[in-house]
Amino acid sequence: MASKMIFINLPVTDLERSKSFYETLGWKVNQDFTDENAACIVIDDNICAMLLTKSFFTTFSTRPIGDTTATVNGLYTLALGSAQEVDTLVDAALSAGGTEEVNADKRAQEAQVGMHGRTFLDPDGHQWEPFFMAYPGAN
Structure with missing residues (x-):
C-alpha cells in the first residue's frame, strides 16, 4: 500500500515572496509542481504545502478566501x-x-x-x- 501524503493548500498574495520565505525555513521547492500559479513546498517526505496565487486558489472552491491577516x-x-x-x-x-x-x-x-x-x-x-x-x- 502506498504511503499517505498531506498537501496543505495555502492562498498567497505574492508567490515569489512566499517561496523565498519557506525556502528560508529549510524547506525545498519541488520544481515539478511549480509554475507561475503555484509552488510545491516540500516540508517532509509526506507533507507538502501548495502555495497558490489567490486567483488560482479561487478555482478550487466557490467559497471566498478567508482573510488570514484578520482571522484564524x-x-x-x-x-x-x-x-x-x-x-x-x-x-x-x-x-x-x-x-x-x-x-x-x-x-x-x-x-x-x-x-x-x-x-x-x-x-x-x-x-x-x-x-x-x-x-x-x-x-
Whole structure:
C-alpha cells in the first residue's frame, strides 16, 4: 500500500515572496509542481504545502478566501524532533519576515505536560505551530 501524503493548500498574495520565505525555513521547492500559479513546498517526505496565487486558489472552491491577516482559518501544527528544532524553525521564520504570536497561557499549559511549542505567522498570516514533546518511553 502506498504511503499517505498531506498537501496543505495555502492562498498567497505574492508567490515569489512566499517561496523565498519557506525556502528560508529549510524547506525545498519541488520544481515539478511549480509554475507561475503555484509552488510545491516540500516540508517532509509526506507533507507538502501548495502555495497558490489567490486567483488560482479561487478555482478550487466557490467559497471566498478567508482573510488570514484578520482571522484564524487554520492552525498548521508540526511535530519536530527537539525543542532546538522548534526554536531554529521559528527563528528562521522570523528572520524571513514572519511574526511570532506569543500566548503565555498556552505556553504554560504546554510546559506542564513537557511540551515546547512556538507559533509563527507567515507573510500571508497562515499560522504554523511547531512543537516538541518528549513522549514517555521515547529515547
